[in-house]
Amino acid sequence: xxxDFVVLGSLRNQLATILTGGAxxxxxxxxxxxxxxxxxxxxxGQDNILSASVSxxxxxxxxxxxxxxxxxxxxxLSMLSTSADDRIFYAIYxxxxxxxxxxxxxxxxxxxxxxxxxxxxQYDNATVRVATASRTLIGxxxxxQVTVSVAQTQDALAETLNRISRNVxxxxxxxxxxxxxxxxxxxxxxxxxxxxxxxxxxxxxxxxLSPFLKPVPTEMVPLVRSLNTLMARLDQSLKQxxxxxAEAAHRVRTPLATVRSYAEATFQRVQNxxxxxxxxxxxxxxxxxxxxxxxxxxxxxxxxRAGNLxxxxxxxxxxxxDLVQRMTPVADMRDVALYLDSxxxxxxxxxxxxxxxxxxxxxxNALKYAPAETSIMIHVQTTPRIRVDxxxxxxxxxxxxxxKLAGRFVRxxxxxxxxxxxxxLTIAQDVVNAHxxxxxxxxxxxxxxxxxxxx
Amino acid sequence: xxxxxxxxxxxxxxLGHAQDWxxxxxxxxxxxxxxxxxxSSTDTSFFKPVIESFIAQRPDVSVxxxxxxxxxxxxxxxxxxxxxxxxxxxxxxxxxxxxxxxxAQRLDDLTHPDWAQWRNSLFAFTTEPAxxxxxxxxxxxxxxxxxxxxxxxxxxxxxxxxxxxxGTYDVRQSGVGYLFATQDARASETYWRLMEVIxxxxxxxxxxxxxxxxxLAEGRILVAYNVLGSYALARTDTHDAxxxxxPSDFPTTMMRSALVSQSxxxxxxxxxxxxxxxxxxxxxxxTDFPLPTLEAYQDASxxxxxxxxxxxxxxLDHLKxxxxxxxxxxxxxxxx
Numbered sequence: 172x173x174x175d176f177v178v179l180g181s182l183r184n185q186l187a188t189i190l191t192g193g194a195x196x197x198x199x200x201x202x203x204x205x206x207x208x209x210x211x212x213x214x215x216g217q218d219n220i221l222s223a224s225v226s227x228x229x230x231x232x233x234x235x236x237x238x239x240x241x242x243x244x245x246x247x248l249s250m251l252s253t254s255a256d257d258r259i260f261y262a263i264y265x266x267x268x269x270x271x272x273x274x275x276x277x278x279x280x281x282x283x284x285x286x287x288x289x290x291x292x293q294y295d296n297a298t299v300r301v302a303t304a305s306r307t308l309i310g311x312x313x314x315x316q317v318t319v320s321v322a323q324t325q326d327a328l329a330e331t332l333n334r335i336s337r338n339v340x341x342x343x344x345x346x347x348x349x350x351x352x353x354x355x356x357x358x359x360x361x362x363x364x365x366x367x368x369x370x371x372x373x374x375x376x377x378x379x380l381s382p383f384l385k386p387v388p389t390e391m392v393p394l395v396r397s398l399n400t401l402m403a404r405l406d407q408s409l410k411q412x413x414x415x416x417a418e419a420a421h422r423v424r425t426p427l428a429t430v431r432s433y434a435e436a437t438f439q440r441v442q443n444x445x446x447x448x449x450x451x452x453x454x455x456x457x458x459x460x461x462x463x464x465x466x467x468x469x470x471x472x473x474x475x476r477a478g479n480l481x482x483x484x485x486x487x488x489x490x491x492x493d494l495v496q497r498m499t500p501v502a503d504m505r506d507v508a509l510y511l512d513s514x515x516x517x518x519x520x521x522x523x524x525x526x527x528x529x530x531x532x533x534x535x536n537a538l539k540y541a542p543a544e545t546s547i548m549i550h551v552q553t554t555p556r557i558r559v560d561x562x563x564x565x566x567x568x569x570x571x572x573x574x575k576l577a578g579r580f581v582r583x584x585x586x587x588x589x590x591x592x593x594x595x596l597t598i599a600q601d602v603v604n605a606h607x608x609x610x611x612x613x614x615x616x617x618x619x620x621x622x623x624x625x626x
Numbered sequence: 627x628x629x630x631x632x633x634x635x636x637x638x639x640x641l642g643h644a645q646d647w648x649x650x651x652x653x654x655x656x657x658x659x660x661x662x663x664x665x666s667s668t669d670t671s672f673f674k675p676v677i678e679s680f681i682a683q684r685p686d687v688s689v690x691x692x693x694x695x696x697x698x699x700x701x702x703x704x705x706x707x708x709x710x711x712x713x714x715x716x717x718x719x720x721x722x723x724x725x726x727x728x729x730a731q732r733l734d735d736l737t738h739p740d741w742a743q744w745r746n747s748l749f750a751f752t753t754e755p756a757x758x759x760x761x762x763x764x765x766x767x768x769x770x771x772x773x774x775x776x777x778x779x780x781x782x783x784x785x786x787x788x789x790x791x792x793g794t795y796d797v798r799q800s801g802v803g804y805l806f807a808t809q810d811a812r813a814s815e816t817y818w819r820l821m822e823v824i825x826x827x828x829x830x831x832x833x834x835x836x837x838x839x840x841x842l843a844e845g846r847i848l849v850a851y852n853v854l855g856s857y858a859l860a861r862t863d864t865h866d867a868x869x870x871x872x873p874s875d876f877p878t879t880m881m882r883s884a885l886v887s888q889s890x891x892x893x894x895x896x897x898x899x900x901x902x903x904x905x906x907x908x909x910x911x912x913t914d915f916p917l918p919t920l921e922a923y924q925d926a927s928x929x930x931x932x933x934x935x936x937x938x939x940x941x942l943d944h945l946k947x948x949x950x951x952x953x954x955x956x957x958x959x960x961x962x
Binding site for chain 2: 239240241242243244245246247248249251252256257258259260261263270271272295296297
């Protein structure tokens with residue numbers, strides 16, 4: 172189906188994009204925040220151990236006979252053993268001069284006067300974390316500043332962080348997957364409300380202009396309210412125009428009847444052949460107008476009653492019998508025989524007035540087009556469903572226009588010379604539709620048109 | 627001190643250039659296209675089968691095997707790390723420090739127990755106890771001591787027999803001797819009491835286990851403390867005369883370890899040799915691997931008493947070493 176309006180984007184896609192994009196962003200944020208936090212904690216852990224090691228070495232420093240002795244415990248270094256076998260470097264300074272250990276270890280001390288310092292540095296082609304602290308030893312002659320730095324590579328730290336990163340990445344992915352699933356669920360639930368409204372609009376019959384009464388979410392209240400208002404206005408204007416047509420037809424019919432009776436009276440009196448012909452044409456035109464007005468009234472009535480269908484048990488057999496009886500004089504005038512083939516009651520839930528109207532129009536049509544000395548057959552069938560066929564022995568329908576004939580004011584291409592408004596089949600069609608039936612137009616094999624109403 | 631100087635001179639006879647090494651041997655064809663230089667503290671006799679089985683697989687390789695004491699080995703290697711491909715030493719602390727200082731090459735995907743390797747660079751391949759080796763005959767009537775405490779009592783009670791007849795490592799010269807001493811001192815105060823006793827009995831100091839066992843075999847000394855038990859057990863000629871005691875109070879077991887020099891001239895070949903060595907170890911002791919395996923002497927915890935960890939560097943600290951040597955000297959050298 173081609174849309175005659177511009178489609179720009181999709182609510183579902185927009186919602187899904189925003190939600191999944193947001194989830195992805197959150198997952199990435201989560202990853203970096205947790206990883207950053209883990210890095211901080213892991214670094215603090217390493218710093219604490221390094222600091223303990225530095226303290227244990229510093230504590231062992233003693234001044235003996237003016238010489239710094241440092242018999243630090245085994246634990247000072249053994250506490251630094253890691254699963255990744257990290258390398259260890261240390262340096263002990265006395266007043267800034269290297270006393271023992273590794274030369275060139277960056278201490279970071281001196282840059283600030285902190286008692287305890289942690290810096291990350293490069294040593295021997297490896298990234299190390301260096302902890303430094305110092306202590307003053309008071310001697311007899313002078314005091315000495317002993318500074319100890321302990322450094323450790325970060326292999327175990329990196330291993331831990333990689334493990335944490337992997338886990339957090341896993342969590343992030345899980346979170347993302349869950350959020351995405353939730354997003355899709357939420358989106359389809361939301362869009363589902365719209366789809367349901369759309370479906371209920373689509374499913375409505377062409378005549379149904381009643382307001383929507385099903386519960387809708389708050390956000391859709393304005394839309395449904397506007398729709399209902401629009402429908403109410405449409406319904407009103409439709410009713411107004413139907414009323415107008417009915418009123419107009421009614422107003423026209425009465426004067427027409429008067430004009431016809433005058434014309435007929437005049438026709439009886441006038442002897443001049445020319446005048447008689449003119450009056451005959453005039454009466455014919457008046458008949459046509461009168462019939463059209465009548466059908467317009469019928470149509471307006473059908474439309475109104477079909478919109479508010481009141482169902483009751485109708486016996487089609489009785490109804491048609493009555494109708495045939497009433498129309499037989501007209502048929503006789505045209506030398507056409509009317510036959511009703513029905514032998515059992517056919518009970519239908521419906522509006523008898525409408526049904527009678529529909530059948531009258533069909534029989535009327537058949538009478539119009541049936542040649543003299545032929546018969547019109549009305550066949551009623553009750554099983555499996557109720558079906559009424561009205562068939563004549565005339566020319567039949569033109570096949571190429573058979574689908575359009577039920578339209579308003581559509582007349583067949585071969586109806587010149589017949590009085591008609593093009594509303595007969597429309598009325599029948601509307602009535603059948605109001606009763607949830609279908610009308611089928613066809614040509615019989617043996618000749619003649621057949622209109623089937625199936626309920 | 628003069629005594630030590632005499633000892634060293636007597637142990638290293640003047641042999642031209644060879645005086646630089648305790649031993650120096652070349653295995654394989656002299657015109658082999660590839661050559662491997664192994665710097666080791668292990669006596670050649672223990673490594674000969676290992677090298678020969680390696681050459682059997684790689685006929686294109688010649689191996690030069692250089693032996694020196696653990697401390698000297700460390701000095702030489704630090705001075706010229708590019709001259710040697712593989713370094714083998716029993717001084718775990720020095721080996722750890724070499725590795726920590728970045729002298730060793732990382733060899734990944736080499737399957738080895740975690741406790742017997744460090745940084746995938748240093749690989750231990752034996753477990754060897756420090757033993758007390760005695761001349762059995764000297765302890766007739768005294769009773770063979772099983773602990774350090776019993777040894778102390780035996781020596782004290784028979785000072786006239788053992789005076790000048792006790793040998794141990796000179797911890798100032800020997801890396802492995804220093805390692806044993808420091809680990810003993812860590813383990814128990816008994817060590818210092820023992821040192822004071824043997825110090826008072828004019829202990830002889832040695833650079834190497836081999837020399838100590840030689841003197842034991844020839845009867846110049848009657849007791850050797852902290853000798854590599856594997857060396858003593860390997861001497862078949864002295865089986866009857868000597869008894870190897872693994873003290874039951876606390877064992878001191880070290881691991882001999884090997885590393886590939888970071889600046890090895892042929893790293894691939896060096897790695898191949900190390901893999902060969904590790905493979906022989908995992909196959910167990912035998913003619914190809916005359917040394918004790920990693921599983922040979924393990925304590926209740928299933929590990930040698932000395933862990934392969936960077937804490938071993940503690941006693942290598944210049945200041946700490948000074949403190950320890952001072953204490954040791956005052957106990958052992960006394961007023962000499």
